[in-house]
Amino acid sequence: MRFGVVIFPGSNCEQDVIRATHYLGFESEYIWHGDTDISGFDAIVLPGGFSYGDYIRTGAVARFSPVMAEVVRFAEKGGPVLGICNGFQILTEAHMLPGAMLRNRGLKFICKTVNLRVEESACQWVDTQAGSVIQIPINHNEGNFVCDAETLAALNANGQVVLRYVEADGSTAPGGSAPNGSLDDIAGICNERGNVFGLMPHPERVVDPITGGTDGQPFFTTIVQRLAEVAG
């Protein structure tokens, strides 16, 4: 089982993902954005950062990297793809996930630990019990998710909403609990099949307890178990 972590120019969380997966005892290696061969990887991670400086729009340029064509193919074959923060933004720009990202409502960059409710979903990357509340840091300037009404309805109907911003007790504040203004408090979504997953929070930051917690561990362990079962 090997994670492949893509480095785009301007990515800056790639070594964090490598460090977190190694901490959990998993194999993981970098993939250069110019590469066109990603065979030999069982799961692909698009890490956080500011690919191409976030210029024009977040993820707008990275989406055209040679490696992305391969990632699309990999996902179509059912391969698991995880997009964290900028990785999530790239997935929406690449139309591998619906919707788009706007500037945070307050127009400020936000770095802080937030409460997230794990929803009942088709996502292959999490099997944390639906309804449980976890703490993971967010760290972004453009995490304000939007999509049209039909898309939102579909996301909810198909169990594609994986994570929502909530209050400490799991409830939703009147007017919403998203610190960034995100539509319907959405923090993470997956495709219908559940193999492509994008989230704004940074699970890799809370894997090794010395950096503040362990709530991020399931986001890497679950997929490993799943793939192991499939392999039988």
Next chain:
Amino acid sequence: MITIEPLAEDLAPKLAVELGLKPDEYEKVVEILGRRPTITELYMYSLMWSEHCSYKHSRKALRMFPTSGPHVLQGPGENAGVIGVGDGWAVAFKMESHNHPSAIEPYQGAATGVGGIIRDIFTMGARPIASLNSLRFGTLDKPRQRYLFEGAVAGIGGYGNCLGVPTVGGEVYFEEAYEGNCLINAMSLGVMREDEIIRAVAAGPGNLVLLIGSTTGRDGIGGASVLASQEFDERAEDKRPAVQVGDPFEEKLLIEACLELLGQELLVGLGDLGAAGLTSSASEMASRGGVGLDIDVLKIPAREDEMKAFEFMVSESQERMLAVVEPGNLEAAQAICTKWGLRSTVIGTVTDTERFVVREGDEIVADMPASTLAHDAPIYDPAMTRPAYLDEVQAFDPLTLALPTEPADLGATLLRLLASPNICSRRWIWEQYDHQVILNTVVLPGSDAAVLRIGDEGRGIAVSSDCNGRYCYLDPYVGAQIALAEASRNVACAGGTPAAITDCLNFGNPEKPEVFWTFYESIRGLADACKEWGIPVISGNVSFYNESFGSPIYPTPTVGLVGVMDDVTKHATASFKDAGDVVFLIGESLEELGGSEYLKVAHGMVAGRPPALDLGLEGDVQGSVREAIGAGIIKSAHDCSEGGIAVSLAESCIAGRIGADVHLHDGLHPTASLFGETQSRIVATVADTDAEQFVTILLEHDVPYGVIGTVGGDSLKICERLDVSVEKLAGAFEPTLERLVAGEFASEELREG
């Protein structure tokens, strides 16, 4: 061979003065060249001999600093200092000011300040792992000040976040004295293996000079001399073109490419282009290597048309690096730059002439002994006189004021102090900074010092930046020592052992005897304390001419201290933990209200003598707490600084969301007891089962201490003097900054003042 074209006899001296050279400095240039300078030469000398680049007023005083010690691998003189932190790991760090550009355009000024200090770090071969920022503004009731504050914070975050270098700490004060001249001091740290240290040296005649990174435009022309070396006043308007726009994406690519080039040993030397641009980095690299350089400006990728030779040489376009490469390695080196999407251009060669020759095609536009630019600037012995205001302010005795004694008044005063912009929570700032990326941050902002792990074998460092300008205004010698004392006390509270410091010395016009006296006294105080505690100064920066409309800022010698930790898991934070924990006060309280936040908030005064500092006691107090943290028995440690012990206790309650019940048997006036800012005090808690062991440690270190109470309940009770719920304390402490800037973001004289 085309003969060089000096400036006309009548024009040269005039232009020299316009560019900031003093008449005798101009004469020295003529003497060195043996002729009148060309326009390019004149620009190059005027910038290299400006205060900002030559330290001509401060150099002598700086010699007072101790610069060597067991940890020091590289002292002052390079782009950054370097210390060893164990297991072969080395940490490079430095602090630098970007005050004047930020006062014109806060976002870009602060952003490019961060960019500049980070280039200094990876130029040494270190990977940048953290930044801190030390900020000073006027009071936030002024729209212009809110604009500067919001812009600077956004710029620091905007640049550092994009690079993926966490901003893990800093400090900020709001004082009238900084209203016309904000301070933006940025500190950066990088990590490498001890054997990977690189020095910015050009060597090997025949080697190639490679310019890497962004194109060169007219932006920031004359930035160094014009902005940083003249008094900053209403004329600032005309200097607007000197503002530069930063490109953090380009800088991120530079970090990766340069570290890869160094890792593969493809470079002979590497230097960054900062103040005075190509002139500065090229001449410094040449003089360090005792070689000459031959550069053709027409080879430099230009951002604009018809740029003059001198514009290429002094442009401060950001995100550029200068490398020296052996011809045989050129192809490999450029391949790496291309891989990272970076421009790289050979613009000249290293020669054995020791002369710096600049060509524009086949015309020679400058030809001077390379070392004279970096090393022959005149060195001054500025006159000094003790400022007249000192006797007056120091004579004031705060105890002559009507001071509150009633619990209700004392409680209200505590809440006012907690809500004061100089004490309140800085959360609003650090939540705009990525303070976690690279996964080394063990103690996040909000405690005393930031703690970072180094490598995966459990080593770490603790970092803090501090300076109370008010103390330095009331007594520069003691004030500067307190800056160091507080930085190392913060580090001690986290469990670190001070290893070395960097500094950023922000002062007014050094040509004013009273200003220079405060500068000299600050350095003398800092140097004496450094020697007493064995803490060397390994890098730093001097920023003079921080004045506007004629009055200097408070003397502000900011200290950035790095402490080492052999076991990073053995650290402490400021928050109270569990009910029943025993509260200790280490150190003793004196009747000291001079220069306190209480005096400012309650009486609108900045007067009196700053708290006294006993260097021996301070060292012992820190040592005892450090040892107890190492022994693993400390559950919380927080020092007493602005606002005194009452604020310190309140901050620990708020951070832990739990109360405490304490008694102070100090026999002082209640106000002095609660809010006096006596130094060398730390509030620490331990589980009651560990109290005995802690006492043993305190006795061994022979420090005064008191067992003052226990953690628990939902309010802070201090004797019969005050009783306030943690809820209320937090309500005063937390929202202040957000409130002061919220919605006000756009307001009348936004950019005017």
Next chain:
Amino acid sequence: MARYEIYVTYKKGIFDPPGATAERALVNLGYEGVHEVKIGKYIRMEADADLSVVSEMCEKLLANPVIEEYRIELVGEA
């Protein structure tokens, strides 16, 4: 070589945070009568390409069809 100007704006119904904030700020500044402030992108370029190619650039990179619409103007020769 032709000179183009491209105007990228949010589609109707998409909330525009910078625009909304600017509007509030202007009102705070005392400019009551300000409404419907929308902030988009104003892109200028010189290109050896005709309009159809430029709109291709917009579809692909310069705008995000999911939330944005764009208008291209040929403003002259370079």
Next chain:
Amino acid sequence: MARYEIYVTYKKGIFDPPGATAERALVNLGYEGVHEVKIGKYIRMEADADLSVVSEMCEKLLANPVIEEYRIELVGEA
């Protein structure tokens, strides 16, 4: 009520990183003949104010006179 369109761009000589990045990206996408890409702001608003007042808004808030310049167009009544 008048409708205004405001074009905010960097002053001459000020570097425009987003524009430079867009240009490189377009070239990489195969659009060789693209040059001088500059990305500015395109602001639309309705306001009960005449041109002089709107330029005041630009000076104070909508543009940063230190590094940006702006052009205002009155495009009609709302």
